[in-house]
Amino acid sequence: MALAKDIYQQLEAVVGPENISGSSAVLWSYMYQPFGNIKGVWAEIMPEAVLLPKSTEEVVAVAKICNRHHIVFKAMSTGWGIHNLPGVKGAIVLDLRRMNRILEIDEKNMFAVVEPSVICMQLQVETLRKGLNCHIIGAGSNTSVLASATSVVGYGPDGLSMGFSGRNLLGVEWVLPTGEVLKLGSLGSGDGWFCGDGPGPSLRGILRGWEGAWGGLGVITKCAVKLFHWNGPAELEMKNAQPNYTIKEPLKYFRASLFNFPSLEKLGEAAYKLGESEVGYFISRLSPAFVGLQMAGGMNFVRLWESGMPQQMLKYAFLFVIFANSEGEFAYQQKVLEKILEETGGEASPLAETEEMQGLTATSVIKVDAVTRSCFRSAGGFNTSFGAMDTIDMAMNQVRAGTVLKNQYIQKGVLMEDGGDNSATLVFDQGHLAYTEVLLMYDNHDEKSTAGAMAYLADSNQACLKQALGTPIFQLSQVGTGKHGLFSPACFHYDKWQKEIKKAFDPNNTGDPTAYTEPEHKK
Amino acid sequence: MLLDLNDYRNDMKRCARCSICKWPPLAQMKSWRFSQNCPAISRFNFHAYSGGGRMALGLALAEGKLDETDEELSNIVYRCTACGACDSSCKYNSELEVLWPIYATRARLVGAGCFREEHGPIIESLRREDNPLMKSKSERGRWAEGLDVKDLSKGGQAEVIYHAGCLYSFDPELSKVARETVTLLRSAGVEVGIRGAQESCCGSMAFQLGFQGEFIKFAESNIDDWNALGAKKVVTSCACGFGIMKAVYPLLGKKMKFEVVHISQYLDELIREGKLRLSKKIPLRVTYHDPCNLGRKSEEYVPWKGTEKKVLGQLIVREPEKTVHRGWEGVYDPPRDVIRAVPGIKFVEMERIREYAWCCGAGGGVKTTMDDFALWTAGERIAEAQSVGAEAIVTACSWCERNLKDAAAAQGKKMQVLDIVELVKQAR
Numbered sequence: 001m002a003l004a005k006d007i008y009q010q011l012e013a014v015v016g017p018e019n020i021s022g023s024s025a026v027l028w029s030y031m032y033q034p035f036g037n038i039k040g041v042w043a044e045i046m047p048e049a050v051l052l053p054k055s056t057e058e059v060v061a062v063a064k065i066c067n068r069h070h071i072v073f074k075a076m077s078t079g080w081g082i083h084n085l086p087g088v089k090g091a092i093v094l095d096l097r098r099m100n101r102i103l104e105i106d107e108k109n110m111f112a113v114v115e116p117s118v119i120c121m122q123l124q125v126e127t128l129r130k131g132l133n134c135h136i137i138g139a140g141s142n143t144s145v146l147a148s149a150t151s152v153v154g155y156g157p158d159g160l161s162m163g164f165s166g167r168n169l170l171g172v173e174w175v176l177p178t179g180e181v182l183k184l185g186s187l188g189s190g191d192g193w194f195c196g197d198g199p200g201p202s203l204r205g206i207l208r209g210w211e212g213a214w215g216g217l218g219v220i221t222k223c224a225v226k227l228f229h230w231n232g233p234a235e236l237e238m239k240n241a242q243p244n245y246t247i248k249e250p251l252k253y254f255r256a257s258l259f260n261f262p263s264l265e266k267l268g269e270a271a272y273k274l275g276e277s278e279v280g281y282f283i284s285r286l287s288p289a290f291v292g293l294q295m296a297g298g299m300n301f302v303r304l305w306e307s308g309m310p311q312q313m314l315k316y317a318f319l320f321v322i323f324a325n326s327e328g329e330f331a332y333q334q335k336v337l338e339k340i341l342e343e344t345g346g347e348a349s350p351l352a353e354t355e356e357m358q359g360l361t362a363t364s365v366i367k368v369d370a371v372t373r374s375c376f377r378s379a380g381g382f383n384t385s386f387g388a389m390d391t392i393d394m395a396m397n398q399v400r401a402g403t404v405l406k407n408q409y410i411q412k413g414v415l416m417e418d419g420g421d422n423s424a425t426l427v428f429d430q431g432h433l434a435y436t437e438v439l440l441m442y443d444n445h446d447e448k449s450t451a452g453a454m455a456y457l458a459d460s461n462q463a464c465l466k467q468a469l470g471t472p473i474f475q476l477s478q479v480g481t482g483k484h485g486l487f488s489p490a491c492f493h494y495d496k497w498q499k500e501i502k503k504a505f506d507p508n509n510t511g512d513p514t515a516y517t518e519p520e521h522k523k
Numbered sequence: 524m525l526l527d528l529n530d531y532r533n534d535m536k537r538c539a540r541c542s543i544c545k546w547p548p549l550a551q552m553k554s555w556r557f558s559q560n561c562p563a564i565s566r567f568n569f570h571a572y573s574g575g576g577r578m579a580l581g582l583a584l585a586e587g588k589l590d591e592t593d594e595e596l597s598n599i600v601y602r603c604t605a606c607g608a609c610d611s612s613c614k615y616n617s618e619l620e621v622l623w624p625i626y627a628t629r630a631r632l633v634g635a636g637c638f639r640e641e642h643g644p645i646i647e648s649l650r651r652e653d654n655p656l657m658k659s660k661s662e663r664g665r666w667a668e669g670l671d672v673k674d675l676s677k678g679g680q681a682e683v684i685y686h687a688g689c690l691y692s693f694d695p696e697l698s699k700v701a702r703e704t705v706t707l708l709r710s711a712g713v714e715v716g717i718r719g720a721q722e723s724c725c726g727s728m729a730f731q732l733g734f735q736g737e738f739i740k741f742a743e744s745n746i747d748d749w750n751a752l753g754a755k756k757v758v759t760s761c762a763c764g765f766g767i768m769k770a771v772y773p774l775l776g777k778k779m780k781f782e783v784v785h786i787s788q789y790l791d792e793l794i795r796e797g798k799l800r801l802s803k804k805i806p807l808r809v810t811y812h813d814p815c816n817l818g819r820k821s822e823e824y825v826p827w828k829g830t831e832k833k834v835l836g837q838l839i840v841r842e843p844e845k846t847v848h849r850g851w852e853g854v855y856d857p858p859r860d861v862i863r864a865v866p867g868i869k870f871v872e873m874e875r876i877r878e879y880a881w882c883c884g885a886g887g888g889v890k891t892t893m894d895d896f897a898l899w900t901a902g903e904r905i906a907e908a909q910s911v912g913a914e915a916i917v918t919a920c921s922w923c924e925r926n927l928k929d930a931a932a933a934q935g936k937k938m939q940v941l942d943i944v945e946l947v948k949q950a951r
Contacts, residue, residue, distance in 0.1 A: 021569060023595035025580060028588060029571035032579035034540055041536055041582075052568050078542050079570060097568050102555055121546070122555045141549050142542055238550050242851055243615065245550040297618065298840045305835060369549035373616040376539035379837040410836055417835035443837045445536055 003048045003092070007069050011051060011092070014061040019052035019098070026050055030093060033082040035382065036474065039450055043085050047074075050093045056173060056181065056221040062094065063179035063219070067508045074512035075219040077116040077144035083152075083214050087514025094219060102126055103222065109194050110227045111170050116146045116220065121367065125235075133230035135162035138284075138425050140371040150174075150220040151212040153473060155389070155435065157284035157319075158365065159428035160275075162228045164389070166208055167429065170196045170224035174207065177218045177506035193224035206501055209494075210389070210471070216516025217505060231325045236366065239359075244370075246359035253330040254323045256361035258286065258349040259341065261316040268396040270344040274320065275392070275431015277340070279333040281323035282365045285399070285426050285436050288314040289418030291351070293374040294364070301378070311419055313349045318426055321365050379416045381444030383453060385460040387437030388470020392427060395434040398470075399423045401463045402438030406456060409440075414452025416441035437473050465490055484517060525774055526623070526630035526735050528585045533831065534620045535582035544574030544609035544621060547879040557874040557907050560608040562882055562900040571599045574609025574621045581628045591635035600628055601639060602896060605731050605887030606815040611850040611878045618847050623824070629733030641892045642732050649737055653723035654689040655891065664719030666691070666698035672705045673716040680753035681716025683708070684781075688761025689724050690921035696928075697921050703948045704760050704786055710951075711798040715758070718748070725764035727816070730771060731887045739775065742767070746777045754781040758789050760944060762920030763886070765854075766816025770824045785817055787919045787943050791857035794864050794947075801950035804867030809941070810913035811859055811870070812904060812927065813880035814920030819850025850878035858919050858943050865950040871911045873904075881907065883918070885926035894929075901930030905938050915939035917946055 003011075003022060012020045021027070027046050034041040048071075053059045059075075066073045072091035076084035079095065086093065100117040107130050112123055121141035123134050137148045137156040145165075148154040150172060154165025162168070171187030171194070184207065187193055188200025196204055207213070207220075231253070238245040261267040267285075274280055288310035296304050304310060322337065324330035340346070352361060364370050375382040385406075386398040399421055407420035423436040438460070442453040457475060464472050464487075471487050484495035498517040505511075509519060546552060547560045559565040564573040571580060580596065583589040589596060603625060610622035632638060638646075645655045652660045664676065666687060673681055685708065687701040708715045726741030745768075749757050759765050768783040793799040825846040831839050855877045862870050875881045884890070884900025905927065908916045916938060918924055927940040 019568070021595070023593070025589060025593050025596035025599055026569050026571045028583040029569070029576035029579045029599075032538070032540060032575075032582065034538070042588075050569060080539075080541055095568070095570065097570075118555075119546070121549045121552050122558050125552050125558070126555050140541070142546065235553065236550075240851060243847070243849060245548055245615070298844055302834050302838065302840060363550050367550045370616055372539050372541045372543060376537075376541070377617045379839055380537040381837075382539075413836050416837040441837060443833070443839065446837070449837050 007065065007071070008049065010065050011049065011062060014058050014065070015051050015053050019054070020049055022049040030085065033085060034380070034444055035080060036082040037444065038454060040444060043082055045087060045089055047086055047091050047093045050095050052095050052098050054098045056175060059094065059175045059219050059221055060179050060181060063175055063177065063510070066092070066510045067178055070508060070510065072510055072512050074215050075116070076215065077147045078119060078142065080139070080143065083515040086512040088512060091512060096219070099221065104193070105130055105132070105227070107132065111193060111224045112227055113193050113222060113224045114145050115222055116144055118145050119143060120145055127227055128230055128232065128236070129234045131230050132227040133162065134225065134227055135159060135165060135168055136368040137165060138368070138371065141368045145225055146220060146223050149225050150208055150223050152214055153211055155425055155428065156368065157425050158282045160283045160430065161281045163226065164428050164433065165225070166204070168226040169204060170194060170226065172196070172207065172220060173222040175219045175221055177511040178508065214515035216511045216513060217502070218511060231323065238363070241356065244360055244363070246363045250358065251323065251362055253325065253327065254321070254362055255334070256319065256321045256352055256358055256365065258291070258314060258317055258319050258352040259346040260314055260349050262345045264316050264396050264399060266344045266346070267316045267318060268392050270340050270346050271318070271392045271427050271434065272431065273340045273343065274337070275427050277336045278430045279322065279336050280320055282319070282321035283426050284319050285423045286314065286317055286319045287419065287422040287424070289422045290374045290424060290439070293378060294370060297377060313351060317349065319352070319361070321361070375439065375441070379441040379443045381442040381450065381453060382439070383457060384437045384439050384474055385457055385472055386464060386469060387435050387473030388464065389433050389435040390470055392434040394470065395426060395436045397467065398436050398438065401467050401469060402460065405459055405463055406438060406440060409452055409456045412452060414442065414449045415456065461486060524735055525739070525771070526627040526733070528581055528624065528627040528631045530826070531581065531620055531624040531627055532585055535578045535585065535624055537619060538575050538578045539617070540575055542573070542575060543616060544613045546612060547875055548612050548615045551879055553874040556910070557881070560612055560875065560879055560881065562606070562884055562896070562903070563603045566896060566899055567602060572602065574613060577603070577625050577628065578621060581624045584628060584631055591632050591637045597632060597637060597639055600632060601888065602893065603887055604882045604884060604889045604900065606882035607820050607850065608879060608882060611819050614847055614849045618845050626730070626733070630735050633733040638733070639892070642888065645728060645732070645888070645891060646734055646737060649724060649729055649741070654693065655724060655728040656689055656693050658693045661720060663692050663722055664717070666701045667705065667717055667719065670702060670705050671709065673714070674719040675716045675752055676719035676721040679716070681714065682753060682755040683713055683715045684749060684752060684754045684757050685715050685717050686722060686725070686757055686759040686761065686764060687717070688759060688764045688921055690925060691760055692722065694921070694925060697924060700760060700921070700942045700944050704944050707790070707799065707944065707947060708758070711793045716752070725761065725767050727763040727767040728888060730767060742772050742775055743777060746772060746775070746779055750778070750780045756784055757781050758784045758786055760786045760921065762814035762817035763922060766820045769821045773823055774826065785854055785919065787817070787858035787861055788854060790943065790947055791860050794861060799947070801865050801947065803950050805865050805946070805950055806867045807914050808869040808871060808912055809862060809915045809917050810873050810908045810911055811862055812883060812916050812918040812923055813855060813877055814918060814923045815880070815882050815886055817919055818853035818855055818880060819878045821854055822848045822850060822852045824848060853878065861943055861947060862917055865946060871913055873907045873911055875907065883923035883926050885922035890922060890926050897926050898930045898933055901926045902934050902936070905931055905934070905936050908938060909936070913938070915941050917941045917943055919943045
């Protein structure tokens with residue numbers, strides 16, 4: 001069903017002929033979406049057109065046209081993952097790439113206002129110059145600041161010191177599915193961007209709840225996010241150390257260490273104590289496979305893996321980074337750390353101790369620039385499981401369940417051998433929140449491997465239910481309309497509320513339901 | 524044939540769609556303003572215009588989802604300077620080929636007879652006149668009239684042959700660079716010969732547009748001629764020529780009995796050896812623009828041929844292991860060393876340099892057929908040079924020089940554009 005000519009012309013009049021396309025060449029480029037795809041790399045349903053709006057006004061005008069003609073629309077920022085595409089026929093895509101400005105960096109009140117397509121690295125390079133830093137999600141600094149703050153998850157291992165994207169969200173400008181503009185937090189009362197909860201309407205729970213509406217509830221066109229103190233240089237100069245770029249000059253009061261513990265219990269205990277002590281810049285579970293893939297690819301990784309060295313050295317490990325403001329604070333944090341390690345039996349792995357690894361680790365924890373290396377290059381297909389945000393104990397249980405389950409599929413040969421425990425991320429907000437997600441690599445062009453990966457994900461969802469491990473990261477959005485039914489009974493029938501929200505905010509049903517929700521239960 | 528889209532299926536189908544191809548390597552990003560690396564996606568914005576988008580289109584073509592005759596496909600495919608910035612950025616985190624699938628997509632369109640109307644005269648000019656500029660080949664050697672230099676078209680041999688390239692040969696404003704090059708080499712005691720009217724295009728334009736048959740004819744002919752003339756060293760000022768001779772000529776399997784040297788490398792060597800002395804002060808604040816073909820695209824390309832196998836369950840490994848071309852081995856330091864050797868000069872770097880330099884906008888046939896896009900891209904580079912306070916951009920490529928000069932003039936920007944040879948000549 002192609003868009004009717006008159007509707008296309010109305011949309012074209014809004015964005016201009018250069019910024020709308022219904023050509024198959026353009027559309028096929030958007031159809032390529034390997035991450036989150038159930039099979040292969042192509043989406044099943046082609047959108048009717050892609051538009052490139054430049055402003056809130058243009059988004060509003062497009063939304064109103066869509067409401068008049070009952071056309072589903074869905075917005076994307078960087079567009080990484082199949083959840084960025086509408087999953088229903090006859091829909092259009094708003095690629096927000098042209099809405100890419102950093103509108104404000106308020107040094108005094110420590111926040112930035114961004115449009116949807118500003119990526120984390122763009123914001124970070126600008127904030128470092130002002131002595132400020134921003135939270136970067138674990139997926140990498142190539143992702144949208146606004147998307148993770150308003151619409152999709154938002155975890156990252158620097159969250160130990162810089163929170164969680166959903167909690168860092170301040171004022172919001174939101175174009176509802178109807179085309180009305182709603183301003184949240186202090187912005188809603190005309191008092192600027194500084195607060196997400198008022199004076200003015202605080203609808204963060206509706207806007208994103210726990211995980212976000214994944215673009216299914218209108219378009220967020222601007223938002224403010226918290227910034228944090230940065231005690232490093234205004235610009236981080238790099239040197240080339242093939243294939244890596246690493247920080248040229250060692251950072252003052254910075255130390256990255258890989259700690260290995262005698263058991264998962266002890267690792268969890270150390271994480272609690274570190275959180276309670278409010279020390280550290282960055283913490284993440286780093287599995288032997290993840291670390292190995294950062295260091296080597298192809299046969300070099302195989303040789304490293306088969307040596308058994310990373311598995312032995314990093315069986316129950318996390319990466320912990322201190323980045324202090326002064327010599328005194330650095331010494332204090334080191335002392336606290338040493339005491340916690342003594343109490344929990346943690347030992348520093350010599351892997352991280354070389355100057356080269358310090359530089360490499362400093363770059364990767366600050367810039368978060370090498371995630372695709374560990375996740376996508378080994379087998380092509382990548383996905384993630386478990387990952388509900390809760391306590392550290394819960395996180396450890398997620399690791400345990402994930403390891404046992406994933407090893408069954410590794411034994412079948414359908415997933416890449418990574419020891420089962422390929423978990424990432426750990427503690428946020430200085431220990432107030434925690435989670436781990438269990439990563440999996442598979443060949444998304446191999447039917448058997450793909451089917452195995454999907455079966456593992458289905459089983460991991462069941463494990464979350466049966467073992468009370470919370471709702472899994474990404475799975476809600478990936479498995480399609482109606483997936484909420486799986487978790488709803490165990491989670492206070494939350495989807496009933498979602499459907500009520502959908503009805504109230506999207507009466508004409510123009511928001512894409514695929515990764516969010518339908519207004520009514522379908523049998 | 525060199526370019527078969529099917530050879531790149533595995534690369535194209537393993538793109539993570541992470542958009543890293545749209546940015547400089549993330550750790551090297553320095554500001555919001557200059558945070559893009561790809562002129563095409565920056566200018567046209569649809570994902571199709573990015574490295575990843577082009578991989579998707581290549582895959583769709585290879586799988587028969589798209590038809591070569593699609594008009595918009597042709598627009599997208601050729602609105603690209605083939606600068607390779609996407610490829611360098613991608614390879615920071617992967618071993619996928621991005622640039623060569625872009626070339627191979629073009630070859631696929633040409634092979635299906637779907638080349639663009641505006642490319643017809645260029646290819647016709649190459650066939651008839653040995654240059655892509657619609658100039659008569661009889662005029663090719665005129666730039667050297669009056670110079671004391673051995674013209675090998677009249678007979679004889681030379682160990683060092685200077686290849687001026689098409690634009691330096693025919694562009695009236697730029698041909699002085701070729702003259703100055705010969706004068707400098709002669710003054711440094713180099714016995715240099717030129718091929719005069721018999722010099723021909725390196726074939727780069729044909730290759731970039733996807734006409735691989737035409738390219739092979741030029742490349743083989745050049746290799747044969749230089750071998751026959753006894754060349755030990757072929758020196759060129761043309762970065763496009765240098766890039767194609769270094770990266771692609773060796774794939775033809777013909778023995779090249781000569782070394783290919785860019786003039787910036789040779790000048791650097793002569794200055795180091797004390798054969799060229801720079802004594803005049805030039806009190807100018809300059810920056811250097813890395814031509815793509817002298818930088819990231821001049822690495823010798825080793826196509827991977829082998830088998831993939833799975834180990835550790837689903838980990839895919841290649842046998843033999845792949846040579847990864849990250850663009851780090853290009854010619855980056857010699858031109859900078861030459862600039863620094865000029866007395867009185869203040870050298871400043873732009874934000875996007877070396878393997879992640881922003882393209883000037885002229886490459887891939889864009890300057891010849893889509894000048895507005897070329898000028899827009901060059902305008903971005905000039906703005907970047909202005910942001911570091913440069914009074915002049917020094918470069919080492921005729922196409923970069925032409926396009927940057929045109930953009931500065933068209934956009935009324937006060938920015939000198941100097942060839943590295945001009946700079947050295949001024950400092951003598």
